[in-house]
Amino acid sequence: MSFKAFFLPVNLGTGLLLLTQLAVAATVPEQVLIGPFPGSATVPEPLMIAPFPGARISDSELIANTDHGVVIGSVRKVNNRMRAEKEVRRRGKLVRATFEIPGGHSQIEAFNHAMDQLLNRPHSMLFFCEGRACGPSSLWANEVLDNARLNGPDDNQIYLALSIDEDPRQLVSVYAITGGNRRVYLHIDQFTPEEPILEPLYPTPSTLLKLLHTNGKLVLPGLELEAAELSTDVPLNEGSEVWLNLVNRMLRSDTRVRISISGHQAPTVMQRLVDLGIRPARLEIDQPLPDIGVKIEKL
Template sequence: MHLRNLSALTRSTVVGVFVLLPFVASAEPVLQAFPRAELVQQVAADNADHGVVIGSIRRINNQLRAEREVRAAGDLLRRTWQIPDGHTADEAFRQAKGQLLERPHRVLFFCEGRECGSSSLWANQVLNFSRLYGPEDNQAYLALRLDEQPQRFVAIYSITRGNRRVYLHADEFVPEIPVEEDILPTPATLLKLLQADGVLELPEVVLENAVEQAAQPWVDVLVRMLRSDVRVRVRIDGAGAPALINALQAGGIHAQRLDIGQPDPASGIRITRL
């Protein structure tokens, strides 16, 4: 997919260290700054044509392309903080991620280090702030959708630059018209979250005695996730756990890798790494 940037929209509004512009009153920012972090850039734009990157990026024929993106018109808030000395990019990233995962959400894409691709592309063409450029081993990116009112897409990016300064960037995007497309995370993203946090909360995966057609795409993604690392064993909790385990076994996942947990009709599906 082509990924157009917002340079004409944002760079002309940044003067000096940062510019503070009002955001949509009905969509106050959800992300709180890391303690004692310095805000070095803030840009707000209404009716922005914005693409939320939810896949790998690369340059083809001098054009930036994203493997997947969500594109819509809406209100965009971009903020960048410099993290205090003595704190790591991982600390800042985890603090921001923790805030977001406490809200109803769907993670769409997660990458770390070199798997994210060129830091120069992220800094200069995706996030439009050159100060975010640094060694590619020292970056991380997460994009998710908050399933509340108004619908919001949030992306966070952390980097440790060559001079050891740490930055965290956040985009909060509120589409004018809610995006109805059902976008699932990639198997690699789910595996990384499971490895990083030890658990996957999937409240939207509701199963009965058998896997219904609406849930089959989730089953396919989970099968691919488990096939990508045969060492992973999991416990599955939720009212639909027996149906999901049967479906995963039908997809080729050995029964020895799957334990059944507790039924909980209010929780959807929870997958815990063992």
């Protein structure tokens, strides 16, 4: 699978429970309208993802005001409680749907169909995982996504979390799995926070590495390194330091990876990575462009 775009750190944000579960699955149309819901006079806004051809809605709900956590890291159980590597929690509106995919199609096909649509929108990638790297599927099914249908072999799962950088900003999670009964499910959480999330959100090092291996390149946002170009003793602003530490951790997680760095600030970025302990032999300076931002390519 391929990712079509990269991301910037974003300032995001975060309303009566209206719930329905379809007792008999119905084939969904090209534009997904989940509802109307009991007690609701209006049909809620559609999901931004058109369904996989022939897919059937097995479960759906709209929660107009809920405390919701978007998981942007792997999960595990600690002292009989689910723990996520990282989570963004806010109040807001949650639209949630689970689709059963027609026989003969894999969870990867269903996942790619949804992912391609999301990546065509302005977005910021936050987390991606496959298989056992995501953590136990039982935790994703029962505690993260609240749908036991999604339980299955850990090796058969894929998860993506990203922000859609439109107005209003939304956090979208996509989870696909082939269950033990060989049925394929695709689950979507579409969350609209009530209030902006003021802190910037960054991808995990493992997500950066997956993107680098898949696309062969990364594009980092404009880093404020001008003062640091004069002296490596000058402290970086928080955002720039976070990005450099993420790249450092990405490179440490796979010591076979070598990269080239392009951009006006490439020499400073390279020196900072060397200062963080990355061997110079793994780094090369390439083109002086772009003027803003830094491009990293896999060698």
